[in-house]
Amino acid sequence: MTERSTVVNTARAGGPPPDRQPRRLWGLVAGASLISTGLAAYEIAPASVTPLVQESLGVDATAAGLLVGTMFGTAVVASVPIGIGLDRTNTRTAMAVAVLTLFVAGVWGWVAGRSGDFRSVVASRVLGGVAYVAVWNAGIDIVSRAVERDRRATAVGIFTASGPVGFALGQAVGPLIAARFGWPAIFLAFNGLALLGLVLFWPTSRGLGHSAGDAPSLSEFGAVLRDRHVWLVGGLGFLGYALYLFVNSWGGPYLTREMGLSVAVSGLLVSVFPAVGVLSRTSSGILSDRVFSGRRQPVVVGSFVVAAPLVFGFTRLQAIPVLVAVLLASGFAIQLTIGLSFSYVRELVDARVAATAVAFQTSVGLAGAFVAPIVGGAVVDTAGFDAAFLLAGVVAVSGVALGWLAPEPAT
Incomplete structure (x- = not known):
């Protein structure tokens, strides 16, 4: 791609040419990633102390899953409106407002948890969900516009790796914080990051940041939501996130209840599942950009092909080292799709509405994240862990089928 064509393409998005100062570019990626890491840790932390939450608040597994799922449910509803807003306003300012919102949500959840008010804790998580989806959509949008096309999937993959870093941090550190300060302190612990x-x-x-003067028309927004290819890639995100949140939410309780491990040890072991996403999500862009010459479909199909048998067989394994190996391998495979899908979907639409496409991908993907912990808890309550992981395996097989239908973006 020539310098002139890069300037023209970026101008269509209403922003400056891609930044050519590596120090500034990677400072931007690192800063956005740290914000997202703190939010992701806040987001998943209740899953790491599920038995403590159930005992303290007197709720069942389904309700406990709601503390994780609520943030994703909020993101499902709020993502597209926020994405449309980002295409009409300044993504840089949105990031700052989201961080302040996280502080409010954290204090609210801490107070509600200490008083045993389950409904108020859930309400605080709704506010946290708004902060989360604003950071996620704005971060992907601004990082994407800061780099050229041949490095975009790699840069976005690095940013999306903040999710598994935060999840690993929340899973591993959450039980330690709960043991020292009480479980409600998990809502305050990650704001500083x-x-x-x-x-x-x-x-x-x-x-x-975007300028309000470059606002796309309503018909342009509508074209994104009617695009069949956008829906296909959104479906891949739904299935990938459903698998990701199911294992994150119920892998730890499985190790505690069925394998006899402590809450702290279970949280530490399960933290390898999201943690490997640092490598996986970054690798997804490199694999696509370099190995497959910019093709996206081979990566997402391979992701589900590898994940399916690992998820199917999880509860059949008894050796802890083997279970950890399966967590690592399945976490790597599943997060290849998650890391790539946001670059993938924005390349299917006009650059002027790219933030809306990313927001749509976030909304559909996080619908899977919202459903998985709650449905997983219901299946565990009624039929046990074997049935729950069997259902997750079916989800992975469905991802293989959908991946075959996914299009390649025009270059």
């Missing part, structure tokens, strides 16, 4: 990220992100992102 998001603030540190904002300090790094703010100066390096100067000049990269």
Whole structure:
């Protein structure tokens, strides 16, 4: 791609040409990633202390799953409106507002948890869900516009790796925080990381926010939501996130209840499942950009092909080292799709509505994340862990079928 064509393509998105100062670019990616890491840790932390939450609040597994699923459910509803807003306003400012919102949600959840008010804890998680989806959509949008096409999937993959880093942090550190300060403290523990990220992100992102003068028309937004190819890639995100949240939410309780491990040890072991996403999500862009010459479909199909047998067989294994190996392998495979899908979907639409396409992908993908912990809890309550992991395996097989139908974006 020539410098002139890069400038023209970026101008269509209403922003400046891709930044050619590597230090500033990677400072931007690092700052955005730290913000997202703090939010992701806050998001998953209740899953790491599920038995403590159930005992303290007197709720069943389905209700406990709601503490994780609520944030994703909120994101499903809020993502597209927020994405449309990002295409009409400044993504840089949105990131700062989201960090402040996280602080409010964290304090609210801590107070509600200490008083035993389950409904108020859930309400605080709704507010946290708004902060989460604003950071996720704005981060992907601004990172995508800061780099050229041949490095875009790699840069976005690095940003999306903040999700598994945060999940691993929440899974591993959550039980330790709960043991020292009580489980409601998990809602306060990760805010400082998001603030540190904002300090790094703010100066390096100067000049990269959208201008309100470049607002797309309503018909352009509508075209995104009617695009069959956008829906196909959204479906892949739904299945990938459903698998990801199911294992994150119920892998730990399985190890505690069925394998006899402590909550702290189970959380530490399950943390390898999201943690390997640091490698996986970054690798997804490199594999697609370099190995498959920009093709996206081979990566997403391979993701589900590898994941399906690993998820199917999880509860049939008894050796802890083997279970950890399966968590690593399945976590790597599943997160290939998650890491790539956001670059994938924005390349299927006009650059002026790219943030809306990313928001749609977030909404559909997180619908899977919302459903999985709750449905998983219901299946565990009624039929046990074997049935729940069997259902997850069926989801993975469905991903293989959908991946075959997915299109390649035009270059």
